Amino acid sequence: MTAKTDTDRTEIRLAGEGGQGMILAGIVLAEAAAIYDNKNAVQTQSYGPEARGGASKAEVIIANGEIDHPEVIAADVLIALSQEACDKYAANVKPDGLLIVDEDQVERLPNRPVIRVPVSKLALDTTGKAITANTVALGVLVGLTGIVSRQAIEKAIMARAPKGTEEMNRKALEAGFTAIERLAH
Amino acid sequence: MTIKLMQGNEAIGMGAIAAGCRFYAGYPITPSTEVAEILSRELPKLGGKFIQMEDEIASMAAIIGARVGGLKSMTATSGPGFSLMQENLGYAAMAEIPCVIVNVQRLGPSTGQPTAASQGDVMQARWGTHGDHPMIALTPVTVRQSFDLTVKAFNLSEKFRTPVILLTDEIIGHMREPVKLPAFETIHPYEQVVADTPESYKAFRNEPGDVPPMAPFGRGYRYHITGLFHDEVGFPTQRLDEIDPWLERVNHKFDRHLDEIIMVESDFQEGAKTAIVTYGATARSARHALKIARQRGLKVSMLTLLTIWPFPETQVESLGDQVDRIIVPEMNLGQLALEVERMVGRRKVKRVNRANGEMVTPQMILDAIEG
Incomplete structure (x- = not known):
């Protein structure tokens, strides 16, 4: 590894319950950055031994240069889809960082600015499937931060979407983008 | 690709x-x-x-x-x-x-x-x-x-x-x-070459420093395989004149090839009196700590070990000659640090350990550098 500064690193944590697809969302975000946006990205994860339930999180570091430490030190962005995730990780968001929560899943909020988006409700309303919440979350995250381009995230999602689910995922992503535009007004 | x-x-x-x-x-x-x-x-x-x-x-x-x-x-x-x-x-x-x-x-x-x-x-x-x-x-x-x-x-x-x-x-x-x-x-995979004929082949020939090639079974080469000490064709032996050459050859088979086996990455800074010796995932935390330390004007060297066994004795020993202390961060309670201590003495080594399943953080290493 060559010694190049990576002070440009952006640290993103996506957290929820096991089975919500947050790790996959992290992988897709990293692919959007590294494959479609010509940036560097490293993705790590932690999860319990269960296939579903339990706390689950993905971490993505995005930078223009080399990425050494692969984990979040202090998050620039946290998107929390469960109360446990918010309780556990909110304190580790930078003071000027972004905390995004699913407003229907997270009731107790920390004493700091929080962006509340009905992620799981949007998923259900848009596609009829709760499992698209991770795609909606990516739309919200990218819409708010611009950390990767909208084209890059769409390409990354399409590359991963199982055959026949492309349209559903595109709609879910779009719902995330739109939710942010509504927030802005 | x-x-x-x-x-x-x-x-x-x-x-x-x-x-x-x-x-x-x-x-x-x-x-x-x-x-x-x-x-x-x-x-x-x-x-x-x-x-x-x-x-x-x-x-x-x-x-x-x-x-x-x-x-x-x-x-x-x-x-x-x-x-x-x-x-x-x-x-x-x-x-x-x-x-x-x-x-x-x-x-x-x-x-x-x-x-x-x-x-x-x-x-x-x-x-x-x-x-x-x-x-x-x-x-x-x-x-x-x-x-x-x-x-x-x-x-x-x-x-x-x-x-x-x-x-x-x-x-x-x-x-x-x-x-x-x-x-x-x-990529060129290493392939063993068996030059001997089946008649002259000895699977465990004890020539000092020599690694006899292994002929696959079923192609005419006859030898015996056992976990017992064995002679040159593999049959169990208790004879010291067969055991001693085996010990000598096998336990020293890397000695003349350490340059090929031992891989390290050096990032040395002129005049540094502190160094980090690191390996595996922890090397990434160390790299981050190193960058921050250097941004703060501190001089720190780093040796990343890609081979830990055989231990890079010469490399660590010579690093020890250049610096006053060596920080060894590990996701355990101090294992490779024992080897570093063996080479440079206990007083020069500062251990940074975390053994609860989480990474050693860059901050932990930075604290050791600044401490």
């Missing part, structure tokens, strides 16, 4: 294929299972064999048997499985059977925590099987190195007729980063 976001474990699987591995036997265990997954998919396409065994004892036995039969072989496991493999790992060292054992370290002891990271098997990799024996263990820091060092592990195991351990960890194994793998045609 194009750029792909890939896990360390996937890169190990691809490295095995590139190195010519055509036999895998294993028992799935977190956090190593992706290695088995990828090889179960890819090996049959190449005419290779993938077998899920009943446990790790059998897995280790199977890869030894496969290599004797002529196929380059590998298994992958983690702590509990690595413990079970120790007996047959000693057998491979004793019978000089090349094979590669991947240990994706997780938190132990015992079942520990399957999804948590650790560097707790450093000493087990060296001394886990009983008796004096040579051992090579390689520790990748990046996904690309996970590929490269797997290829290297196969080549070293073939050249020196010895088991080689790829000692990675949950962080590097599960971490994804963009990599562009080299075209497999550009």
Whole structure:
């Protein structure tokens, strides 16, 4: 590894319950950055031994240069889809960082600015499937931060979407983008 | 090949294929299972064999048997499985059977925590099987190195007729980063050449410093394989004039080839009186700490070990001559630090340890640098 500064690193944590697809969302975000946006990205994860339930999180570091430490030190962005995730990780968001929560899943909020988006409700309303919440979350995250381009995230999602689910995922992503535009007004 | 976001474990699987591995036997265990997954998919396409065994004892036995039969072989496991493999790992060292054992370290002891990271098997990799024996263990820091060092592990195991351990960890194994793998045609797997005729061949010829090539079974070469001390054709012996030359040859088979086996990355700063000696995932935390320290005007050197066994004695000793203290961060309670202390003295070494399944943070190392 060559010694190049990576002070440009952006640290993103996506957290929820096991089975919500947050790790996959992290992988897709990293692919959007590294494959479609010509940036560097490293993705790590932690999860319990269960296939579903339990706390689950993905971490993505995005930078223009080399990425050494692969984990979040202090998050620039946290998107929390469960109360446990918010309780556990909110304190580790930078003071000027972004905390995004699913407003229907997270009731107790920390004493700091929080962006509340009905992620799981949007998923259900848009596609009829709760499992698209991770795609909606990516739309919200990218819409708010611009950390990767909208084209890059769409390409990354399409590359991963199982055959026949492309349209559903595109709609879910779009719902995330739109939710942010509504927030802005 | 194009750029792909890939896990360390996937890169190990691809490295095995590139190195010519055509036999895998294993028992799935977190956090190593992706290695088995990828090889179960890819090996049959190449005419290779993938077998899920009943446990790790059998897995280790199977890869030894496969290599004797002529196929380059590998298994992958983690702590509990690595413990079970120790007996047959000693057998491979004793019978000089090349094979590669991947240990994706997780938190132990015992079942520990399957999804948590650790560097707790450093000493087990060296001394886990009983008796004096040579051992090579390689520790990748990046996904690309996970590929490269797997290829290297196969080549070293073939050249020196010895088991080689790829000692990675949950962080590097599960971490994804963009990599562009080299075209497999550009990789040159080491192939043993048996120059002897079946009549003159001795599988365990004791010429000092010599590694006799291993002829595959079933091609006319006759020899015996045993875990007992054996003579030059492999039959058990109690004669000291046969045991002593074996001890001399096998336990010193790396001595004249350390330049080829020991891989380190040096990032030395002129005038630095503090250095970090690091390996595996922790090297990434150390690199971050190093950058911040240098931004603050501190002078710090760093030595990253890609080979931890045999221990890079010369490199660490000479670093010790240049600096006043050496920081050794590890995801264990201090294992490789013992080796560093052996080379430079206890007073020069500052240990930074975390053994609860989480990475050593850059801040912990920075505190040690500034402390």
